[in-house]
Structures are given as C-alpha cells and as structure tokens.
Amino acid sequence: MTNSMAHSRGRRNPADGKAPVRRAAAAVGVLFLVIGVLGFIPGITTHYGDLKFAGHDSDAKLLGLFQTSVLHNIVHLLFGVAGLLLARTVSGARTFLIGGGAIYLVLWLYGVVVDHNSGANFIPLNGADNWLHFLLGVGMIALGLLLTRNRNRR
Numbered sequence: 001m002t003n004s005m006a007h008s009r010g011r012r013n014p015a016d017g018k019a020p021v022r023r024a025a026a027a028v029g030v031l032f033l034v035i036g037v038l039g040f041i042p043g044i045t046t047h048y049g050d051l052k053f054a055g056h057d058s059d060a061k062l063l064g065l066f067q068t069s070v071l072h073n074i075v076h077l078l079f080g081v082a083g084l085l086l087a088r089t090v091s092g093a094r095t096f097l098i099g100g101g102a103i104y105l106v107l108w109l110y111g112v113v114v115d116h117n118s119g120a121n122f123i124p125l126n127g128a129d130n131w132l133h134f135l136l137g138v139g140m141i142a143l144g145l146l147l148t149r150n151r152n153r154r
Contacts, residue, residue, distance in 0.1 A: 024093065024144075029083020033077060039060075051070060058072075108137055
C-alpha cells in the first residue's frame with residue numbers, strides 16, 4: 001500500500017493513522033467532557049443540593065474531593081468541546097494541549113494566591129482543585145511538546 005493510500009485510509013478510520021498529539025488532545029477533551037457531566041450527577045457530586053452557579057459558597061464536591069459549581073462544570077464541558085474540535089488537526093491539537101495547559105497553570109496560580117473564602121474565589125477552587133489544575137497544566141503542556149517533537153507527523 002502506498003503512503004498516500006495509507007494516509008487516505010487513516011482519514012476514513014479515525015482510530016487508524018491519527019497523529020499521537022491528535023489522539024491525546026481528543027482523549028483529554030473527552031476526559032474534560034466526562035468530568036463536566038459528572039459534576040452534574042448527584043451522588044458522584046456530594047452535597048449536590050449545595051451546588052451553586054458560582055462562588056466560594058458552593059459546597060458541592062465532585063467525587064467528594066474537588067469543589068465545584070455550575071460554572072466550574074460548564075468550563076470543563078467547554079474545554080472538552082474545544083479539545084475535540086481542535087484535535088482535528090495536529091496544529092490545533094498542539095495548541096489545545098499547550099495553550100490549555102498554560103491556562104490551567106494560570107488557574108493553579110490563581111487558586112494558590114486567592115483567598116478561598118472570598119468572593120474572588122468565584123469558580124470555586126479548593127486545595128484538591130489546585131493540585132489537579134497544576135498536574136493538568138504540566139501534563140497537557142508535556143503532551144503537546146513531546147508528541148510534536150517530530151513536526152512531520154500528521
């Protein structure tokens with residue numbers, strides 16, 4: 001089979017011939033979508049009755065650990081959609097992973113410096129969220145950089 005035939009076949013079958021950075025961006029996008037949906041499910045989100053649209057007084061916690069709100073869940077859903085849309089190209093996938101990772105590092109830094117009991121904690125964030133955002137930021141940037149070292153990949 002010629003290289004162009006393999007490339008063409010890869011486009012018809014999304015599981016075959018997709019660049020690793022595109023698969024990673026799509027996987028991260030799906031993960032964000034799942035997290036966003038889970039944030040709206042009572043039981044998986046503890047204290048669901050205390051879920052607020054935004055603000056530090058939302059006492060709902062995803063998996064009983066990560067403070068969440070309707071706004072927080074919507075942000076996860078939007079990140080998921082962005083990941084899936086940008087995963088359609090190598091450059092888009094790289095942009096999503098590196099840019100999204102940078103956004104999560106800024107969010108981590110914000111969570112570290114903001115008073116968690118003030119109105120400035122509008123998302124809301126707690127210590128568990130901060131560590132998760134740090135790991136997501138570093139992980140997404142690492143994926144974006146490591147999986148595009150060879151820019152000839154499609």
